[in-house]
Amino acid sequence: MNKGKRKLEVRLVDDLWTNVRKAAVSKNPKEMVGILYQSGFLEGLENQMRNKWRQIPPEVLDSIVIGSAVDILYEKISNGGVISNPGGYLYKVADYKAVAFIQEQKQMTTTLIKExxxxxxxxxxxxxxxxxxxxxxxxxxxxxxxxxxxxxxxxxxxxxxxxxxxxxxxxxxxxxxxxxxxxxxxxxxxxxxxxxxxxxxxxxxxxxxxxxxxxxxxxxxxxxxxxxxxxxx
Incomplete structure (x- = not known):
């Protein structure tokens, strides 16, 4: 029973990323984002990012961090790039964007003084x-x-x-x-x-x-x- 459930979950995940790739290759970013939302993947990614980066405002995480990660994934696939693990790729890019945002905040003091x-x-x-x-x-x-x-x-x-x-x-x-x-x-x-x-x-x-x-x-x-x-x- 458990094995059958795991196989079903794997197949659903495979179907998700197959549909995401098709939307990106078809140059349809809205459809790709819609698929990610409907699947619940983006909600899960948002929760992960918010738990890990509590010092970053939620609106920043949603727009700058996660939004940018989705945009980058779309550009990569739509331009012929091969992403073997889109889910892991989105997480890594979002995490990188979060780190970059924190570093930017640390540099804000220096920027204010120079300006x-x-x-x-x-x-x-x-x-x-x-x-x-x-x-x-x-x-x-x-x-x-x-x-x-x-x-x-x-x-x-x-x-x-x-x-x-x-x-x-x-x-x-x-x-x-x-x-x-x-x-x-x-x-x-x-x-x-x-x-x-x-x-x-x-x-x-x-x-x-x-x-x-x-x-x-x-x-x-x-x-x-x-x-x-x-x-x-």
Missing amino acids: MKLSDNFVDPFDDSPIELDREYCLKRALIEARRLLKKLGQENVQNVMAYVFDCIEAQRYDVKPAEIAKALGLSSGTVRTSLTRGFDRLKRIALEDDLANQILNEAKSITDINDEEEVV
Whole structure:
């Protein structure tokens, strides 16, 4: 009885991947995804990923991690690739995407700091050199000018997210992450990431139009010679 049941399960699995391959080869991604959903495979994969990667928001797992894995499988098969174990392939790709997402989050702090360099002479306020006070002044002045531009950034979510980032930088907190911002502002992590991208892009564009970079640079040069300092990267 058990052997017969196992044989039936194996046959059902084989039929599933045969149908998935046929849909992909026929260039029909919607049909392929429908087959995966109807079979319950995607639901099982989602549960596995959510249990393993609890730190990743469910919406990110569904769209970026699992969605990307399905897209990659489709492209591979539809272009003539041979996948002997599509189920295992989907799991490995999804797992890889999850790891990549976590690494991206870890790099977000560095990215935020680099994006906040409104001029080439933005310097580290933790530097305890003799001109520390002058550097701190430059940072505060840059933040004042950046806050002045908040209302020009458009959407309220973008303004609120960028204001939160500015507050963290002023408090010398450079470890802020999208998840923290999302929790503090009651937004989804996806909304926060989108707002950060749009906010920095608009801020840089407006800053150039407003001659902000030159203004900060001129003020910095008027109080100290930063040009001889080692560049902060």
